[in-house]
Amino acid sequence: MTGVVLENLSWKKLSFLGICLLLLQLAFFLIGGLVAPAPSNVVTVIGTKCYDRGSVLHRNRWFIPRGRNACESLDSLDSSDAKIVDESITEKQVVFSFWIPGPRDGAERQMHPIFQSMLGVLDLDIEFDPANPVGREPTLQLDIRMGVRNKDDREDDWKLLAESVEDRTLQCALPAHDKAKGAYYNCELLQLFELGSVHHHFYLVNIRLPVNFVKGYNVGIGKVIDLTIHTIHQNGGFSYVWFSMKSAMFPMVLLVLVWFWRRITQLDRPANLLERTLFSLGIAMSILNLPLEWFSLSFNTPFMVLLNDIRQGGFYAMLLSFWIIFAGEHILDTVERNRLNLYWKHLSAVVFGCICLFIFEMCERGIQLKNPFFSIWVSAVGTKLALAFLILAGIAACCYFFFLCYMIFCVFRTIGTKRASLASMTSLRKSYYMGLIYRFKFLMILTLICAALTVVFFILSQFSEGYWKWADNEQRLEYSSAFFTGVYGMWNVYVFGLLSLYAPSHKTVVEIDAGDGSSEETVQLTDLPVTPTEASALQSFVSKAAQD
Amino acid sequence: MVGSTPLCTQLKGLSPGQIGLCQRYTDHMPSVGRGAQIGIHECQFQFQSRRWNCSIIEGDSSVFGPVLERASREAAFTHAISAAGVLHSVSRSCKDGELNSCGCSRARRPKDLARDWIWGGCGDNIEYGYKFAEVFVNIREKDKNHPRHSKELARMLMNLHNNHAGLRAVYNYAMVSCKCHGVSGSCSLRTCWQSLPNFREVGLRLKDKYDGAVEVKFNKRGTKLKRKNRKFNKPGKEDLMYLESSPDYCNANPETGSLGTVARECNRSSAGTDGCNLLCCGRGYNTFKRKVVERCHCKFKWCCYVECKTCEKIVDVHTCK
Known part of the structure; x- marks a missing residue:
């Protein structure tokens, strides 16, 4: 068994590395808090009510709210409105048209690939009319077409991106204090679409609400006044900061990973399980760090959101597996470990949980690649299915934490018994065990700090979300951005620290043969002798750890 | 400008x-x-x-x-x-x-x-x-x-x-609405916006x-x-x-x-501020009958043109003296 860098590093070097990593962590937090804007932005577009004139419906025509090819718009949908009465306009001839984004500062704005993804939520303004109230959870059927155009295209050249007929359940309630005619219902927001890439400049959404009395679609939905779409997209500024962070971290972690592997290949024994796990963790981190997102700026990559979720899931699965194996390898008993199949119970909990989440993710985001208007949550069966997968994943997570806690308990118990017998050991065997204990405690504390920080950041960011401020101009911390960059940076720093501190040290190579666990100890000191100063540093180190 | x-x-x-x-x-x-x-x-x-x-x-x-x-x-x-x-x-x-x-x-x-x-x-x-x-x-x-x-x-x-x-x-009293859209739709990322109250x-x-x-x-x-x-x-x-x-x-x-409030319509049966007593400041009121043409038996949809029949009815109207 070899020592790791952590044990053989002088206090000075260790604190230097620690401070560097801490500063790096602080930098991540401040970059998110001070440089980056809020992670996402909302664009609200009120629908223009277009009139599809004529006796035949023009299902394949685009209705455009403004510009040279603007549709014939209706000011009001009220049944007493002069135009509605004169031309007997029916609900089938009304098309709600949305051009995303809306104009601002007197000019058309454009979407940008840097926005990464776009989520649309539908908000209905329904007026209370005693003669035509909203029924109990009526089915809203949306006949939706979505078109795209780029700024250099002809102004009427909208290309079809997706079309679908979608059912949503409408849930509305009247405010308790106001039941007079003209009051507005409070309706739940409805998920409309989710796009994995924002590759075009303009998006056009046309929605019809055709009534079908036989099948009960769009019946009893009250008196619809307006439709509004709120689209949420990632802010460009945040994307730039995020991509830059990834681009900076990728080579750093990769470099230390290569160094780590070189250390292992320099050993004259094959890598043990813990080293292989740590190496895999580094690989998972590097895969997550790989700044693939830059490609989305030049190519249409609707799968990017899905891919990012999978990459992130892969990293966290690897992290959880690493903790289990690390704890397991530090149980100081006589069982021969160093084999992956010893951990099949624990790892299968991780794998099972991940598979559940993966299936859920594929059902939601995977199908959205095909039909952006799909959501597993809108149908009753889908909701049950989604909940089933999430509950299974939750159970797997509970099992995992039970296993992990039990393992940590085992480690502490064996540490306790080993401590008692430390005095009777030879100094080298003693330092071997003390090294193990020190390594374990160090990682334990580091991990706890990281987990605590994640929770604290999360609470902070949730807290600031519902908090609305007056002046937008003054400098203030953008907590939600800081949460994302801070937590992301933190796990990078964590992996970076682990790779550099838990790499095999080549200062001393101590081999202890304690296979049979007898009192007979054969200790070999191989080629690199310990210099007196380093040995004393090691001693002080170990005694320090033992005092803890 | x-x-x-x-x-x-x-x-x-x-x-x-x-x-x-x-x-x-x-x-x-x-x-x-x-x-x-x-x-x-x-x-x-x-x-x-x-x-x-x-x-x-x-x-x-x-x-x-x-x-x-x-x-x-x-x-x-x-x-x-x-x-x-x-x-x-x-x-x-x-x-x-x-x-x-x-x-x-x-x-x-x-x-x-x-x-x-x-x-x-x-x-x-x-x-x-x-x-x-x-x-x-x-x-x-x-x-x-x-x-x-x-x-x-x-x-x-x-x-x-x-x-x-x-x-x-x-x-x-602007209403704050929020939407969760983190990893797999979780609430790790939540975006809020304000909407005008009615x-x-x-x-x-x-x-x-x-x-x-x-x-x-x-x-x-x-x-x-x-x-x-x-x-x-x-x-x-x-x-x-x-x-x-x-x-x-x-x-x-x-x-x-x-x-x-002369000639204002009032509600004879109400004891509130719209009741004839209060609204007419105790001056009393005139009553007459008025023929009202109403739309009735309508088949409502969520918008637009409504097919109705017209019904006539005669109502009592009270106005302040």
Whole structure:
């Protein structure tokens, strides 16, 4: 068994590395808090009510709210409105048209690939009319077409991106204090679409609400006044900061990973399980760090959101597996470990949980690649299915934490018994065990700090979300951005620290043969002798750890 | 924009300061006009059963006529609801993209980025509406300086306070909606936005404030207003305040601007303010029959043309003597 860098590093070097990593962590937090804007932005577009004139419906025509090819718009949908009465306009001839984004500062704005993804939520303004109230959870059927155009295209050249007929359940309630005619219902927001890439400049959404009395679609939905779409997209500024962070971290972690592997290949024994796990963790981190997102700026990559979720899931699965194996390898008993199949119970909990989440993710985001208007949550069966997968994943997570806690308990118990017998050991065997204990405690504390920080950041960011401020101009911390960059940076720093501190040290190579666990100890000191100063540093180190 | 736009000088009822604003922000004016409209409309809805029913006087530059020259509760309410209407309407126009200056967030973006909204999105519509409406309605009061203890100063302070109360009735009750969209749709990422409250709710809230309005007078130094009767609560920032008690609005009186309640329809069976007893100020009422043509047996859809039959019925109508 070899020592790791952590044990053989002088206090000075260790604190230097620690401070560097801490500063790096602080930098991540401040970059998110001070440089980056809020992670996402909302664009609200009120629908223009277009009139599809004529006796035949023009299902394949685009209705455009403004510009040279603007549709014939209706000011009001009220049944007493002069135009509605004169031309007997029916609900089938009304098309709600949305051009995303809306104009601002007197000019058309454009979407940008840097926005990464776009989520649309539908908000209905329904007026209370005693003669035509909203029924109990009526089915809203949306006949939706979505078109795209780029700024250099002809102004009427909208290309079809997706079309679908979608059912949503409408849930509305009247405010308790106001039941007079003209009051507005409070309706739940409805998920409309989710796009994995924002590759075009303009998006056009046309929605019809055709009534079908036989099948009960769009019946009893009250008196619809307006439709509004709120689209949420990632802010460009945040994307730039995020991509830059990834681009900076990728080579750093990769470099230390290569160094780590070189250390292992320099050993004259094959890598043990813990080293292989740590190496895999580094690989998972590097895969997550790989700044693939830059490609989305030049190519249409609707799968990017899905891919990012999978990459992130892969990293966290690897992290959880690493903790289990690390704890397991530090149980100081006589069982021969160093084999992956010893951990099949624990790892299968991780794998099972991940598979559940993966299936859920594929059902939601995977199908959205095909039909952006799909959501597993809108149908009753889908909701049950989604909940089933999430509950299974939750159970797997509970099992995992039970296993992990039990393992940590085992480690502490064996540490306790080993401590008692430390005095009777030879100094080298003693330092071997003390090294193990020190390594374990160090990682334990580091991990706890990281987990605590994640929770604290999360609470902070949730807290600031519902908090609305007056002046937008003054400098203030953008907590939600800081949460994302801070937590992301933190796990990078964590992996970076682990790779550099838990790499095999080549200062001393101590081999202890304690296979049979007898009192007979054969200790070999191989080629690199310990210099007196380093040995004393090691001693002080170990005694320090033992005092803890 | 240089030079005067004829539109602004032709508009009645604008103060010199407002004309200046009108010339600078011509594109805001249709929306300000709509705001005033919804304010009046809501005022009339809220007061339909009161002796003063928020009636407007055609062709009068002050819209509501001389009734508002008196610093009464009614004046307080109309100021508040007009300010609220302007805020509501300007915010909506801002969202619709009708306005030129309702801009995007300029906070902390790199200077070389041409299109700033890509960096951090656009500013909040409601906040812009608040700022614009505040300047627009208050500039009218701030046109002149008034000496201490003067009636004009008291009126100015009252109007400013009530304008703010109206703005707050919209701004402080903006609805915050949120959507979770983190990894796999979890709440690790949550985005919130504000939406305008319904104007009906604003009207209801201000009507409450009207009923609980506080009578105020000058403090000793003659610079600020304080409550007249210490038994009542101090007027808060959302409360309405007034200086003079209201006339009873029973009879037409050109001095107070009251139109009286003669010929107003009343409800014979009601004991409330719309009941014939109270509304007619005890003068009694006339009853006659009226034929009403109604649409009935309608087949309603969510919008548009409704197929109905017409029904006739005869109802009793009561009007004040």
